[in-house]
Amino acid sequence: MDDLASLQNFTTDSTSSVQSDAPPKTISKKEKELIANKDVVDHDESPKCSNIITSTSTSSSTTISIGAFNSDTQFQRASGHEPPHIGYELSVAKSILQQYSTLSGDNLFDHLSDIVKRVVDERPPNVIDFFEEFSRNVREQKFHVPERFPPNAVFADCRMFRPAKRILHSIKLPHNAEGSDLGGDEDFGEEAYTYADGELQIDLDDSMRLFVSFNERVEQLQFFWNQCGFTISKDDIFQLAGSINRLQTHPSIMQCRFWGCINGLKASYYIVEASLTREEISSRLTMMEEEMREKQLPFKMRKNQEPNPLPSHIGPELTPGVYGWENFSPEDLEKMTPKAPPVPLAEEIEFYDIPPELVGLGCNRYSYFVVNNLYDDWIELPIVTPRQIVVSRQIKKFFTGDLESDIVSYPCFPGKEKHYLRAIIARITASTHIAPQGYYRRMTKKEKDLFDGVNFDDEEEEQEEEDNYNEGEEDTIQDNDVMLLKNERFEIEPLATLATPVAWVHCRPNILNQGRIVWYDEEKARKEREKALAMYLKMRLMEEMDEEVEEEEADGEEEGEEEEMIEGFNQPETGPDILTSCASDMSPDCVVPWLVRFTSRYTNQKERVLVMQSNIWPGAFTFIFEKTCESIYLGWGHKFCRRNIPFKHLPIVQEEFPHSVEDFIETTDPSVEDEIAYNEWLLSKQKRQVDIGESLHEYDGEDIDDYDNDDNDA
Amino acid sequence: MNVEYFSEGLECLMYCGRKLSPEQRILIENSLIVLLQENRFSGMYFWGRITAIKNDYYIAFGYTTDCLKDRKYFYSVDQYQWQLLPFVQSPKIFQATVLAPDPFIGDPSLQTYVKLDPTFNIVANQVISISNPEVIKLKEEERLAAIVFIISEESAICPRGALYKMVDGRVIPNQMFRGLNDLQIENLSYYQLYRLPRNDLKTNLSKRSDYNYAIDFLDTIDGVIPLSQAFTLNMQRNERIAIIKSCVWLGMTFFHKLNSRKHGFVYLGDGRKNFDLLFMY
Numbered sequence: 001m002d003d004l005a006s007l008q009n010f011t012t013d014s015t016s017s018v019q020s021d022a023p024p025k026t027i028s029k030k031e032k033e034l035i036a037n038k039d040v041v042d043h044d045e046s047p048k049c050s051n052i053i054t055s056t057s058t059s060s061s062t063t064i065s066i067g068a069f070n071s072d073t074q075f076q077r078a079s080g081h082e083p084p085h086i087g088y089e090l091s092v093a094k095s096i097l098q099q100y101s102t103l104s105g106d107n108l109f110d111h112l113s114d115i116v117k118r119v120v121d122e123r124p125p126n127v128i129d130f131f132e133e134f135s136r137n138v139r140e141q142k143f144h145v146p147e148r149f150p151p152n153a154v155f156a157d158c159r160m161f162r163p164a165k166r167i168l169h170s171i172k173l174p175h176n177a178e179g180s181d182l183g184g185d186e187d188f189g190e191e192a193y194t195y196a197d198g199e200l201q202i203d204l205d206d207s208m209r210l211f212v213s214f215n216e217r218v219e220q221l222q223f224f225w226n227q228c229g230f231t232i233s234k235d236d237i238f239q240l241a242g243s244i245n246r247l248q249t250h251p252s253i254m255q256c257r258f259w260g261c262i263n264g265l266k267a268s269y270y271i272v273e274a275s276l277t278r279e280e281i282s283s284r285l286t287m288m289e290e291e292m293r294e295k296q297l298p299f300k301m302r303k304n305q306e307p308n309p310l311p312s313h314i315g316p317e318l319t320p321g322v323y324g325w326e327n328f329s330p331e332d333l334e335k336m337t338p339k340a341p342p343v344p345l346a347e348e349i350e351f352y353d354i355p356p357e358l359v360g361l362g363c364n365r366y367s368y369f370v371v372n373n374l375y376d377d378w379i380e381l382p383i384v385t386p387r388q389i390v391v392s393r394q395i396k397k398f399f400t401g402d403l404e405s406d407i408v409s410y411p412c413f414p415g416k417e418k419h420y421l422r423a424i425i426a427r428i429t430a431s432t433h434i435a436p437q438g439y440y441r442r443m444t445k446k447e448k449d450l451f452d453g454v455n456f457d458d459e460e461e462e463q464e465e466e467d468n469y470n471e472g473e474e475d476t477i478q479d480n481d482v483m484l485l486k487n488e489r490f491e492i493e494p495l496a497t498l499a500t501p502v503a504w505v506h507c508r509p510n511i512l513n514q515g516r517i518v519w520y521d522e523e524k525a526r527k528e529r530e531k532a533l534a535m536y537l538k539m540r541l542m543e544e545m546d547e548e549v550e551e552e553e554a555d556g557e558e559e560g561e562e563e564e565m566i567e568g569f570n571q572p573e574t575g576p577d578i579l580t581s582c583a584s585d586m587s588p589d590c591v592v593p594w595l596v597r598f599t600s601r602y603t604n605q606k607e608r609v610l611v612m613q614s615n616i617w618p619g620a621f622t623f624i625f626e627k628t629c630e631s632i633y634l635g636w637g638h639k640f641c642r643r644n645i646p647f648k649h650l651p652i653v654q655e656e657f658p659h660s661v662e663d664f665i666e667t668t669d670p671s672v673e674d675e676i677a678y679n680e681w682l683l684s685k686q687k688r689q690v691d692i693g694e695s696l697h698e699y700d701g702e703d704i705d706d707y708d709n710d711d712n713d714a
Numbered sequence: 715m716n717v718e719y720f721s722e723g724l725e726c727l728m729y730c731g732r733k734l735s736p737e738q739r740i741l742i743e744n745s746l747i748v749l750l751q752e753n754r755f756s757g758m759y760f761w762g763r764i765t766a767i768k769n770d771y772y773i774a775f776g777y778t779t780d781c782l783k784d785r786k787y788f789y790s791v792d793q794y795q796w797q798l799l800p801f802v803q804s805p806k807i808f809q810a811t812v813l814a815p816d817p818f819i820g821d822p823s824l825q826t827y828v829k830l831d832p833t834f835n836i837v838a839n840q841v842i843s844i845s846n847p848e849v850i851k852l853k854e855e856e857r858l859a860a861i862v863f864i865i866s867e868e869s870a871i872c873p874r875g876a877l878y879k880m881v882d883g884r885v886i887p888n889q890m891f892r893g894l895n896d897l898q899i900e901n902l903s904y905y906q907l908y909r910l911p912r913n914d915l916k917t918n919l920s921k922r923s924d925y926n927y928a929i930d931f932l933d934t935i936d937g938v939i940p941l942s943q944a945f946t947l948n949m950q951r952n953e954r955i956a957i958i959k960s961c962v963w964l965g966m967t968f969f970h971k972l973n974s975r976k977h978g979f980v981y982l983g984d985g986r987k988n989f990d991l992l993f994m995y
Contacts, residue, residue, distance in 0.1 A: 229735035634731030644989035
C-alpha cells in the first residue's frame with residue numbers, strides 16, 4: 001500500500017493519477033503486490049526512470065526498499081483469497097497501461113486519458129483523421145508545462161518584447177515639459193485653422209507658412225488610402241503620424257508629407273518628403289557651394305593634390321643609357337638617363353561630372369527622410385547627383401533595407417544604397433506626382449520673391465499682391481524648376497470627367513536625360529574649365545618667371561575666349577514642362593501609362609474616390625476626392641519594363657600591351673659566381689644606406705659593375 | 715487565402731502595399747461564399763487580382779476533396795459573377811503566356827498574337843540554325859488561366875503542417891495545425907509550396923530529421939532556385955506575423971501568424987515575371 005501511494009505522490013503532475021486514486025480500494029491485494037513487484041523491477045532496471053519520477057536518486061531507493069518490504073508482507077497476508085472477477089481483469093489491464101516508459105517516464109494510461117480529456121473538453125472536428133497529430137500535440141504540450149517552472153531557469157525574452165519596448169520608447173510621453181506641450185497644441189490649432197479655411201493665411205511670424213502645400217495629416221489621408229485599396233497597416237499609421245510630427249517640429253523643416261513606402265528584401269523604407277526652411281537651405285548652400293567650387297576646379301589645380309610617390313622598386317633596376325657604359329667614370333654614370341622605358345604608372349584622368357543641383361533647387365528641392373521602423377529616428381538622404389540618376393536608369397536592383405549597403409551593378413553605381421534610393425525617389429516623384437488641371441498654380445513673381453526671401457515688403461503689400469495674383473497671370477514665371485502652390489480657386493469637376501489622363505497634369509518637373517531638371521551646358525563648362533586650367537598653368541609658369549606681366553596677359557586672353565564660347569553655344573536639352581498633361585506621357589514600353597479606377601463602381605456613387613494608377617511605376621497611386629488630391633508610392637521601386645531590362649553589356653576585353661621583338665631576347669642564365677657577386681653588391685648597398693654619414697659621391701663603381709653585368713648578359 | 719478569415723487575412727497582407735477597397739472586399743467575400751455553396755466546395759480561397767487595363771481580374775479557387783489535386787479556379791471581372799477558368803494543357807500556351815509582353819486588357823474573349831523566342835539548333839560542324847520565331851494565337855482567358863497556374867505553382871506557400879496527407883493519399887488542410895512557433899517561424903525550411911510535390915518523397919523527407927510522412931511530402935521553399943533569392947521573409951507587427959514575398963512574381967505575398975493556424979497568400983499584381991531577378995541582388 002505504501003509503495004503505491006508513494007509512487008502516486010511522485011507523479012501528481014499527470015492528470016490520471018488523481019483518477020486512479022479511486023480504484024485501489026477494489027484492487028485485490030494479490031494484484032497490488034504484482035504492481036509493486038513490477039515497479040520495483042522497473043526501478044531496478046532503469047535508474048533513469050527513477051530520476052524522472054523522483055527528485056533525487058537516494059530518496060527513490062529508500063522508497064523502493066520500503067515498497068519491496070511492504071509487498072512481501074502483503075503477499076503473505078492476502079494470497080489466493082479473491083476469486084477472478086471483472087474488477088480484477090480491469091485492474092490488470094490498467095496496470096499494463098500504467099507501465100512507465102523507461103525513456104520518458106510517461107505512461108500510456110496518462111497519455112490516453114489526457115487525449116480523452118482534451119477531446120471531450122475542446123471537441124476538435126474530425127479528430128479521428130488527425131489522431132496521430134493530435135496525440136503528438138497533447139504529448140508536446142504536456143512536456144512544455146513543467147519546463148516553465150524550475151526556479152533557476154532563465155526566462156527567455158518574448159519575441160515581441162524588443163520591438164514593443166522600442167515602440168514605447170519612441171512614443172514616450174513628456175514628463176513635466178508643460179510648456180512644450182502647450183506649444184505643440186498651439187501649432188496644431190493653427191494648422192487646423194489654415195486647413196479649415198481652405199485658404200492659405202499669411203502667418204505673421206513666419207512668411208513661409210504661405211507656401212505650405214503639403215498635406216501633413218496622415219491619419220486623414222489614411223482614410224482615403226484605405227478607401228482606395230492601398231495602404232500601410234493601421235497600427236503603423238498612428239506611429240507614422242507621431243513620428244512625422246516629431247520630424248515636423250524640428251526647426252529646420254518647413255513642411256513634410258508622407259511620400260510612400262519602398263519595399264526592401266529585409267526591411268522596407270518609409271519615406272517622408274520635406275522642404276527645409278530658408279535659413280537651413282542657405283546654410284547648406286554655403287557649404288555646398290564651397291564643396292562644388294573645389295570639385296569644379298580642374299584636377300591639376302586642386303590644392304590637396306599630391307604627386308603619387310613613385311614605386312621604389314618594380315622589376316629590374318634600370319641601366320644607364322649608353323652601350324659600353326662600363327668605361328665611363330662613376331660621376332658620368334650618375335648623370336646618364338636610363339635607357340629602358342620607365343615603368344608605366346597609373347595616371348589619374350580627369351573626370352568631370354555634371355554638377356548636382358543646389359540644395360533647394362531642381363532635383364534637390366525637397367529633402368527626403370527615411371526610416372526602416374517607425375519607432376526609429378529619421379535619417380536624411382543625401383542629395384542626388386545627375387550621374388546617380390543617369391546610372392540608376394540603367395540598372396535595376398532590389399533594395400535591401402540597409403542604407404549603407406553597396407550597390408553591385410554594371411555600370412557601376414556611384415554611391416551606396418541610400419544614393420540609389422534617393423535617385424529612385426527623385427525619378428518616381430518626377431514622373432508620378434500628378435494632379436487635376438488647375439489644382440496647382442505657379443507662384444506669381446511677388447510670391448516668388450517672397451519665397452526666395454529677396455525683399456521683405458510690408459505685409460500689406462504682400463496681401464495686396466495676393467489679392468491680384470490671378471489677374472496678373474502674365475507675370476507668372478515660365479520656368480520648369482518651380483514649386484507649385486495649391487490653387488485656392490480650384491473647383492472639383494465631376495469625377496467622370498476627370499477619369500481620363502487628359503484632365504491630369506504633372507505637378508513635379510520632369511528630369512532630363514542629363515539627370516537634372518535645369519539643363520546644364522556641359523560643353524560650355526568644359527571650355528571654361530580648360531580656360532581656367534590654361535590660366536592656372538600659365539600663372540604657375542609666370543610665378544617662376546615674373547609676377548607682374550602675367551596678369552595683363554591673362555585679361556587679354558579672357559576676352560578672346562568669351563567670344564569663342566558664344567560661338568560654341570549648343571542647343572539645350574528639353575523635356576516636357578511642368579504642368580503638362582498626363583495624356584502626353586510617352587514610354588516606349590508601356591502602352592497605357594495610367595489606369596483609372598473608381599473605388600466604387602456600382603453602389604456608392606456620391607462618395608467614391610477616383611484613383612489614378614501609374615503603369616510606368618507600378619505602385620504609384622494618386623487619388624482625388626473633393627479637394628484632397630495626394631500621390632503616394634507603395635512598391636518595390638522598379639520601373640515597368642516590357643520583358644527584361646536591357647542591361648548594358650560589359651565592354652570587350654582590352655588588348656594586351658603590344659610586344660615587339662626586342663622584348664623577348666634570349667639570355668644565358670647567370671652563373672653561380674655572378675649570383676654571389678650580385679648578392680654581395682646588394683649587401684653593400686644596404687650597408688651604404690644604413691651609413692648616413694657616407695655621401696653619394698663615394699659610389700662604388702665595381703658594385704654596380706657586378707649587378708649590371710648580370711643585366712647586360714641578359 | 716481562406717474565405718473563413720477573409721478580412722483578417724487582408725489586414726495581415728497589406729504589407730505588400732496594396733489591398734482591396736471596401737466595396738471590393740464586401741463583394742468578393744460574399745460572392746465567394748455563394749460560390750462555395752453553389753459548388754459544394756469544402757474550402758474556398760481568394761487567390762488574388764491581376765491588373766488589366768480595362769477591368770481587373772479577380773481570381774478564386776475552391777476544392778471538394780483534395781486541396782491540391784482538384785482545385786477549381788474561377789475568375790471574375792465584376793467581383794460578382796465568377797466563371798470557371800479553362801484548363802490549359804498546351805505547353806505552347808504556357809510559353810506564350812510567360813513571354814507575352816503586353817499587359818492584360820480586361821476582355822476575356824480577346825485574342826492576341828504572341829511571338830515566341832526563336833530556337834537555336836546546332837546542326838553540324840557547329841553551324842547554328844535559327845528557326846523562325848513561332849507566332850501563337852493567345853486568347854486572354856487562356857492566358858489568364860495559364861498565368862494563374864504558373865504563379866500558384868511557383869510561389870503559392872503554406873506553412874509546414876498546414877496540409878495533411880491522409881492515408882488514402884488525399885491532401886486536406888490540417889485541422890490540428892496550430893501554427894509555427896517562435897523558433898520555426900523565421901526559418902524558410904518551415905514553409906512549403908502549395909502544389910503537388912515535384913521532388914521525390916524521399917528527398918523531401920530526408921531534408922529534415924524530424925520528418926513526418928503526413929506533413930513533409932511537400933517541397934519546401936528554401937530549395938527553390940535561385941536558392942535563397944526567390945523569397946524574402948520579414949517579420950511584421952511586433953514580429954508576430956511572418957510576411958513572405960516572392961521575388962520572382964512580385965506581388966505575391968504570404969502571411970502566417972505566429973502560433974496560430976491563420977495563413978494565406980494573395981497575388982496582387984500585373985502578372986509579370988521578374989526576369990531580371992538574378993541581376994538584382
